[in-house]
Amino acid sequence: MTQNWGMTIPFHDRSLAESKELIAQLPALGYTDAWSAEVNGADGFTPLAMASEWAPELRLGSAIVPVYTRGPGLLAMSAATLADLAPGRFVLGIGASSPVVVGRWNAAGFAQPYQRTRDTLRFLRRALAGEKVSERYETFEVKGFKLERAPKVAPKIVLAALRPQMLHLAASEGDGAITNWLSPQDVRKVRAELGGETELIARLFVCVSEDAEKVRELGRWMLAAYLTVPAYAAFHDWLGRGEVLRPMHEAWAAGDRAAALKAIPDEVVDDLIVYGDAATCRARIGEYIASGLDTPVLAPIPGGAGITEAVRALAPPR
Known part of the structure; x- marks a missing residue:
């Protein structure tokens, strides 16, 4: 560790x-x-x-x-x-x-x-x-x-x-x-x-909560705010999430914030936010460390x- x-x-x-x-x-x-x-x-x-x-x-x-x-x-x-x-x-x-x-x-x-x-x-x-x-x-x-x-x-x-x-x-x-x-x-x-x-x-x-839906709702707001920043958009393109995040970016660029949030898949939120008991x-967190953090x-x-x-x-x- x-x-x-x-x-x-x-x-x-x-x-x-x-x-x-x-x-x-x-x-x-x-x-x-x-x-x-x-x-x-x-x-x-x-x-x-x-x-x-x-x-x-x-x-x-x-x-x-x-x-x-x-x-x-x-x-x-x-x-x-x-x-x-x-x-x-x-x-x-x-x-x-x-x-x-x-x-x-x-x-x-x-x-x-x-x-x-x-x-x-x-x-x-x-x-x-x-x-x-x-x-x-x-x-x-x-x-x-x-x-x-x-x-x-x-x-x-x-x-x-x-x-x-x-x-x-x-x-x-x-x-x-x-x-x-x-x-x-x-x-x-x-x-x-x-x-x-x-x-x-x-x-x-990190969110110490077992309410997945509540965490995902908050997580979508946070992710939309960050991943629409050009540097983070390019980062996730490089990481391989470009296509899965494309609908979010298109909705955000069109000014439709609600659609942008809805377009973020559950699995992306689950990948990027640590939650549970x-x-x-x-x-x-141990998985991050084992991966090289x-x-x-x-x-x-x-x-x-x-x-x-x-x-x-x-x-x-x-």
Whole structure:
């Protein structure tokens, strides 16, 4: 069994301040990691800063912070701050995010996502090592940036990676790859591209509930919201779901949301969302690990057990 077992923080049913008690319990429950996200809730760094004090045993990671919504220097400063708070325990996860998050919500351009991620990774390597960076990259230029206080232990940097080009970059220049919305069988294909030595991290959406119809109803909403994003549509084309998801994409493009939801087959929901009683969920997570996943990062979703109950029920087997 993998040595890593992560939980997404903060929790969807409470504020960051209200998450303190449960985050503090994670190490005793057997969790090794806490990972944040950054979409339109909490930012990607503050929950980890607080968790570094509330649960100092945990490895902390961002999955992910976008490379467009902060300038390169600010991203380096934020990462250096976390690395100082949790030396050797912070993993910086970066990625392109999506046109909605970057363009519509943050008024930034979304161009050349692979190149921008690559360039940001290369800049961060140098900046977090304490170098003074003056460099013209393909997607931006930095002139004379140097951290006032570089971290004593530079953080590992992992990349959001869905398809071969980014997976290869994560393996060759990064310290790991982050993915999500995939089945245990899909992990094998991702692992084949990534190689066997690079850490593979995935957020797994979990519902501790035996009410299949209720879970599938919620799951269809979540899947439609994600899999219509171009990067995820291309990811699932590559994974082999292009034809089965075509009716959903056509209905969504036509503006018929109800038809799009209805077009998602049960088996796709069952492939991509972990649900059932706690034992069934843990066994399913075990399938991901057996397929090559190093770090499952659990994200309990509404519709089943309450968050506190779910976090305790989903703790790793001992």
